[in-house]
Amino acid sequence: xxxxxxxxxxxxxxxxxxxxxxIPFGLVAGAAVTSAGFxxxxxxxxxxxxxAGASQIAATALYAEGAPLFVVVGTALVINxxxxxxxxxxxxxxxxxxxxxxxxxxxxxxDQSYAATMTSGRFRDDISVVPYYVGSWLILAFVWQLANIxxxxxxxxVPASWSLDFxxxxxxxxxxxxxxxxxxDVEAAIATAIAAALLVPxxxxxxxxxxAIVIGMVWGAARHHEHPRVEVDA
Amino acid sequence: xxxxxxxxxxxxxxxxxxxxxxxxxLWLHGRAPAPRWLERLLRHVPAAALTALVxxxxxxxxxxxxYDIAPARTLAALAALLVAVRTRSVIWTLVTGMGVxxxxxxxxxxxxx
Numbered sequence: 001x002x003x004x005x006x007x008x009x010x011x012x013x014x015x016x017x018x019x020x021x022x023i024p025f026g027l028v029a030g031a032a033v034t035s036a037g038f039x040x041x042x043x044x045x046x047x048x049x050x051x052a053g054a055s056q057i058a059a060t061a062l063y064a065e066g067a068p069l070f071v072v073v074g075t076a077l078v079i080n081x082x083x084x085x086x087x088x089x090x091x092x093x094x095x096x097x098x099x100x101x102x103x104x105x106x107x108x109x110x111d112q113s114y115a116a117t118m119t120s121g122r123f124r125d126d127i128s129v130v131p132y133y134v135g136s137w138l139i140l141a142f143v144w145q146l147a148n149i150x151x152x153x154x155x156x157x158v159p160a161s162w163s164l165d166f167x168x169x170x171x172x173x174x175x176x177x178x179x180x181x182x183x184x185d186v187e188a189a190i191a192t193a194i195a196a197a198l199l200v201p202x203x204x205x206x207x208x209x210x211x212a213i214v215i216g217m218v219w220g221a222a223r224h225h226e227h228p229r230v231e232v233d234a
Numbered sequence: 235x236x237x238x239x240x241x242x243x244x245x246x247x248x249x250x251x252x253x254x255x256x257x258x259x260l261w262l263h264g265r266a267p268a269p270r271w272l273e274r275l276l277r278h279v280p281a282a283a284l285t286a287l288v289x290x291x292x293x294x295x296x297x298x299x300x301y302d303i304a305p306a307r308t309l310a311a312l313a314a315l316l317v318a319v320r321t322r323s324v325i326w327t328l329v330t331g332m333g334v335x336x337x338x339x340x341x342x343x344x345x346x347x
Contacts (some may be wrong), residue, residue, distance in 0.1 A: 017324045038241055045242070049249035059248055063241060072244055077251045082283065084255040088272075089279040091263035098260070106257025111287060118280040166307060166335055167328060169291035170314050174327035176284035177318040188278035192285040200290040201301035212286040213279070220278030221271070 007127035011135025014116040017174075019143050021167025022053070022112075024160075026147025029056045034152045036064035043152035047145055051107060054206070055079040079206045082213060086114045090133075093122045097130045105130065108137035115172060119179045188220025306342050310335035 001009075026047075033043040050056050055076035062072045086109055094117070095102050113136040121132040180186050195215040199208035235243075292311030294301040314331030321327070 017328050036241075038238065042238070042241055042245065046245045046249075049245060050252055051249075052252055055248065055252065059244060063244055069240070069244060069247075073247045073251065076248050077255070080252045080255055083252065084259060085279055086283065087256050087259035089276045091259050092268075095260055095263045102260045102263075103257045106253060106260050109256045111283075115280070115284055119284075161339075163307075163332075163335055163339065166291070166310065167332065169288045169311070170328050170331035171324055172284050172287045173292075173311065173314055173331070174318045174322075174324040176281065176288060177315070178322060179280045179284060185278060185281045189281045189285040192282040193289045196286045196289040197293055200286075201294060209286050209290070212289075213282045216282030216285060217275050217278045220282065221274040224274060224277065 003128055004131045007129075007131035008135030008138070010124070010127045011113075011116065011121065011132040011137075012139045014120055014132075015112045015136045015140055015171075018112055018168060018171040019139065020164055021171065022140060022144055023147045024162075024164045025053050025057075025168070026144045027151035029053055029060070030148035030151025030153075032057055032060040032064070032151075033148075036060050040149065040152050043148050044145065047141075047148045050076075051141065051144075052080050052083065052110065053144065058205075075205045078210075081210050083109055085210075085213060085217075086111075090114055090117060093117060094130055094133055097128060105133070108134050108141075110137060110140065111172070112140055113137040115175045119175045182224070184220045184224035187223045188216045191219035192216030306335055306338035309338045 029047065030043045033039075033046065046056055046060075047053075050059075058079055059072050059076040062075055067075075087106060090109065094105055098105050113133055116136045117129060117133045121127065121129050121136070124132075176189065180189060192212050192215060196208065196212035199211050200206070202208065203211060288311070290301075292307050293303060295304045295307065296302075310331045313334040314327045317323075317330040318327040
C-alpha cells in the first residue's frame with residue numbers, strides 16, 4: 001500500500017466513529033430542502049458545493065420562511081465564520097505539503113477534518129498529512145451526501161428520540177481530551193466552556209459559538225508563558 | 235426569476251462565500267509574515283473550538299431556536315469526559331456517552347422530566 005493510500009485510510013479511520021452521528025444531520029438537511037419545495041438536484045448540489053451542514057439547514061429554513069436573500073446568505077456565512085479561524089490555524093500544517101493546490105484544500109475543511117488533523121494527524125510521522133486530511137473529509141462527505149439524498153427522498157428515518165446527533169459532540173469530546181497538553185490549553189478550554197454555556201443560548205445565529213472560540217483563544221494566548229524564566233511573581 | 239432559480243442563487247452565493255472563508259487563509263499563508271501574536275492566538279484554537287462544539291450540545295437541546303436545559307445530555311457528557319480522560323479511546327467515549335444518555339433519558343422520562 002502506498003503512503004498516500006495509507007494516509008487516506010488513516011484519515012478515514014480517524015473520523016469513522018463520527019459517521020453514525022452525522023447521519024441524522026444529513027437526513028434533516030435533505031428533508032429541509034424538499035420541505036421547502038425543492039428537489040434532489042438542490043439537495044445534492046447544496047451539500048456538494050456548500051459542504052457545511054449547520055449553514056445548509058439554516059439557509060434552507062430561512063429561505064422557506066421567506067427571509068430576504070441577504071439575511072439567508074448572511075446568516076449562513078456567520079455560521080461558517082469559524083471555518084476562517086480553522087483555516088488560519090490549519091494553514092501551517094497543510095500548506096507546506098500542498099503546493100499549487102493549496103486553495104482547493106479549503107473545501108474539505110469541516111469541523112471533523114480540522115479536529116482529526118489538528119489533534120492527531122499532524123503528530124504522526126507514518127502518514128502524509130494532506131491525504132490524511134482529505135481522506136477524513138471524503139468519507140464524511142460521502143455519508144453526508146447519501147444522508148442528504150435519503151432525507152430529500154424519504155424524510156428523517158431515524159427517530160429523534162434515539163438522539164444519534166449526540167454522537168457528534170461525544171467524538172469531539174474524545175478528540176478534545178488529548179488536545180489539552182498544556183495548562184494554557186486547559187484554561188482556554190475552561191474559558192471557552194463558560195463563555196459557550198452563557199453566550200450560545202442568548203446570542204443570535206450561532207454567533208455565541210464564534211464569540212466563545214475567540215474568548216478561549218485570547219484567554220489561552222494571554223495565559224501561555226513561553227519564557228517562564230522572565231516571569232516574575234509580583 | 236423562478237423560485238428554483240432564486241434558491242440556486244442562494245446555494246451558489248453561499249458556496250462561494252464559504253469557499254472564500256475556508257481558502258483565503260490558506261492562500262495568504264506564507265505570502266505575508268505571520269506576526270508572533272497571531273501564532274500565540276492560534277495555538278489554542280483546537281482546544282477552544284472543540285470545547286465550543288461540545289459544551290452547548292451537552293447542556294441544551296434546541297427546538298425551533300429556543301434552548302432548553304438537557305440534564306440527560308449533561309450527565310452523559312460528564313460520564314463520557316471521565317472515560318475520555320481515563321481511556322483516551324474514541325470508541326469507549328462514544329459507547330459510554332450514548333449508553334448513559336439512553337439510560338438517563340429513560341429514567342428522567344419515567345420520573346416525568
